Amino acid sequence: MDKLIEKIIEKQNPTVAGLDPKLEYVPGFIKAECFTKYGRTLEGAAAALFEFNKALIDVLYDIVPAVKPQAAYYEMYGWQGVKALAYTINYAKSKGMYVMTDGKRGDIGATMEAYTAAHIGTTDVDGETCVAFGADALTVNGYLGTDCIKPLLSVCKDKDKDIFVLAKTSNPSSGELQDKKIGDKTVYETMGEMCEGWGADTIGKHGYSAVGAVVGATYPQMLGELREKLPHTFFLVPGYGAQGGGAEDAKYAFDKNGLGAIVNSSRGIMCAWKKQDGKTEADFAEAARAEALRMREDLLGVIGEIR
Amino acid sequence: MDKLIEKIIEKQNPTVAGLDPKLEYVPGFIKAECFTKYGRTLEGAAAALFEFNKALIDVLYDIVPAVKPQAAYYEMYGWQGVKALAYTINYAKSKGMYVMTDGKRGDIGATMEAYTAAHIGTTDVDGETCVAFGADALTVNGYLGTDCIKPLLSVCKDKDKDIFVLAKTSNPSSGELQDKKIGDKTVYETMGEMCEGWGADTIGKHGYSAVGAVVGATYPQMLGELREKLPHTFFLVPGYGAQGGGAEDAKYAFDKNGLGAIVNSSRGIMCAWKKQDGKTEADFAEAARAEALRMREDLLGVIGEIR
Numbered sequence: 368m369d370k371l372i373e374k375i376i377e378k379q380n381p382t383v384a385g386l387d388p389k390l391e392y393v394p395g396f397i398k399a400e401c402f403t404k405y406g407r408t409l410e411g412a413a414a415a416l417f418e419f420n421k422a423l424i425d426v427l428y429d430i431v432p433a434v435k436p437q438a439a440y441y442e443m444y445g446w447q448g449v450k451a452l453a454y455t456i457n458y459a460k461s462k463g464m465y466v467m468t469d470g471k472r473g474d475i476g477a478t479m480e481a482y483t484a485a486h487i488g489t490t491d492v493d494g495e496t497c498v499a500f501g502a503d504a505l506t507v508n509g510y511l512g513t514d515c516i517k518p519l520l521s522v523c524k525d526k527d528k529d530i531f532v533l534a535k536t537s538n539p540s541s542g543e544l545q546d547k548k549i550g551d552k553t554v555y556e557t558m559g560e561m562c563e564g565w566g567a568d569t570i571g572k573h574g575y576s577a578v579g580a581v582v583g584a585t586y587p588q589m590l591g592e593l594r595e596k597l598p599h600t601f602f603l604v605p606g607y608g609a610q611g612g613g614a615e616d617a618k619y620a621f622d623k624n625g626l627g628a629i630v631n632s633s634r635g636i637m638c639a640w641k642k643q644d645g646k647t648e649a650d651f652a653e654a655a656r657a658e659a660l661r662m663r664e665d666l667l668g669v670i671g672e673i674r
Numbered sequence: 675m676d677k678l679i680e681k682i683i684e685k686q687n688p689t690v691a692g693l694d695p696k697l698e699y700v701p702g703f704i705k706a707e708c709f710t711k712y713g714r715t716l717e718g719a720a721a722a723l724f725e726f727n728k729a730l731i732d733v734l735y736d737i738v739p740a741v742k743p744q745a746a747y748y749e750m751y752g753w754q755g756v757k758a759l760a761y762t763i764n765y766a767k768s769k770g771m772y773v774m775t776d777g778k779r780g781d782i783g784a785t786m787e788a789y790t791a792a793h794i795g796t797t798d799v800d801g802e803t804c805v806a807f808g809a810d811a812l813t814v815n816g817y818l819g820t821d822c823i824k825p826l827l828s829v830c831k832d833k834d835k836d837i838f839v840l841a842k843t844s845n846p847s848s849g850e851l852q853d854k855k856i857g858d859k860t861v862y863e864t865m866g867e868m869c870e871g872w873g874a875d876t877i878g879k880h881g882y883s884a885v886g887a888v889v890g891a892t893y894p895q896m897l898g899e900l901r902e903k904l905p906h907t908f909f910l911v912p913g914y915g916a917q918g919g920g921a922e923d924a925k926y927a928f929d930k931n932g933l934g935a936i937v938n939s940s941r942g943i944m945c946a947w948k949k950q951d952g953k954t955e956a957d958f959a960e961a962a963r964a965e966a967l968r969m970r971e972d973l974l975g976v977i978g979e980i981r
Binding site: 408445499500544605 | 694696697705709714715716718719744746747749750751752753755756757759760778779780781782783785786788789791792793797798799800801802804805806807815816817818819820821822840843844845846847848849850851852854855856857861864865868912
């Protein structure tokens with residue numbers, strides 16, 4: 368996790384910009400240009416997503432350490448959308464950003480090797496080493512147990528990559544399974560402890576392993592509880608902003624050095640112009656930067672200097 | 675689930691051919707042709723996967739009701755691989771097959787809407803309705819609870835599509851979480867009961883809902899247990915063949931009419947020539963067909979006529 372942590376310290380910013388570009392979030396003038404070129408097609412939509420993402424990355428890369436493209440919003444535009452995902456990852460990396468692909472993948476061992484190659488590893492094509500998507504991290508669903516985590520761990524170790532395993536998700540119905548008790552522990556605590564175990568061999572110089580956990584800002588009490596119990600597990604914290612969580616909720620995710628977590632904002636940044644006085648969609652990039660700066664101040668206000 | 679069930683009855687075959695085309699499974703002469711054309715690149719690999727899949731579909735579509743491409747094996751070849759997935763789904767559908775995309779997706783509500791559009795629904799591009807991948811069914815991970823299932827249900831109802839939710843997976847470590855007790859029930863039973871609940875409004879004329887469950891043939895006792903407890907939940911049963919399960923294990927998944935389940939074989943069919951005397955990779959298609967016929971006999975031998 369050191370690569371991410373160092374970018375967070377350097378930028379004094381524990382936020383990740385979610386790139387979940389629903390077509391309706393993309394300003395009309397970008398869409399118009401792409402539809403003129405490619406028609407109202409999956410190809411046209413995918414081109415618009417990529418243009419939108421590039422413009423956002425251009426105004427964020429010097430102040431925000433990481434981006435998190437959500438795979439679903441690319442897959443819904445077909446393979447053309449998935450091509451835009453690949454291009455987005457490349458572009459963000461070329462600007463020095465840390466890229467987490469939010470795919471929540473989870474499968475049996477042999478299949479998980481394929482997902483590992485796809486998202487954070489490399490793919491062998493008859494002796495040639497190719498990079499399929501090449502992100503720095505992938506979100507993972509651990510429902511299948513250790514088998515589904517193991518293939519990821521060797522790439523995490525060898526290539527300085529990370530994973531974030533779902534523990535307590537930010538959505539309203541997350542408790543249906545995750546809050547149920549297994550003996551004296553909840554399912555999300557059990558999953559959290561598994562993360563500590565899976566990461567044990569990969570602890571970096573800041574004390575965090577390559578196996579992080581997803582814990583929603585919408586459940587601040589559980590965030591605090593898990594922060595105590597999982598000292599080596601870095602948290603990816605969704606739910607800030609549009610989903611209802613604030614800095615006062617997210618603060619429980621951090622340790623005394625202001626480390627231990629990165630907080631995601633997607634719509635809050637992508638659609639910032641809608642909430643800023645006098646802005647129109649032509650100002651989306653400037654407004655996104657202003658919101659990212661405001662969010663940084665908001666978080667630093669409760670956690671202090673990050674060191 | 676009626677569309678699938680009718681194809682199973684028509685073909686008297688409760689099997690689905692898994693299309694998990696690792697490049698190493700693809701016969702050398704197919705790869706050579708594609709590499710000559712596109713180089714040892716992701717594009718070349720993706721072309722080889724699609725040619726392999728087409729040849730398999732050509733010899734299976736009149737005897738096997740369904741195919742199940744595993745998304746991971748396409749994603750590992752980048753967006754080019756994902757394009758081969760889209761082409762494979764289209765080709766299988768053009769031959770009248772039922773297509774299940776094995777993606778094990780699961781996310782919060784808004785994101786799950788995007789996955790729904792991507793895999794079994796349609797995508798609106800500024801007023802134009804586009805089909806991204808257009809499978810008949812998607813495998814789903816229910817760790818996030820009802821939120822992550824709801825967006826799928828309306829498409830299942832409106833467009834006669836299905837989902838299969840992970841309950842008890844076929845891998846060795848599946849028990850780490852899934853076998854743990856929540857009160858007097860295991861996690862996999864709890865998930866199974868949620869499937870019955872989610873599917874309640876979508877029960878078709880054969881008594882099964884649009885919400886199926888994934889239950890591995892490698893755990894026959896649990897298969898039988900769940901078959902009893904979940905009368906309206908159709909099972910997708912992995913683990914036959916290469917993973918160690920046989921017809922004697924899989925039989926517990928079926929009801930008295932020989933319905934209630936579809937059994938997957940991936941490597942067993944794709945790489946059948948390796949296990950048949952005197953066959954070489956040039957015979958892969960013929961060998962795949964022979965294995966599919968053998969598997970049908972094997973399963974019908976324990977469940978009898980399907981009606």
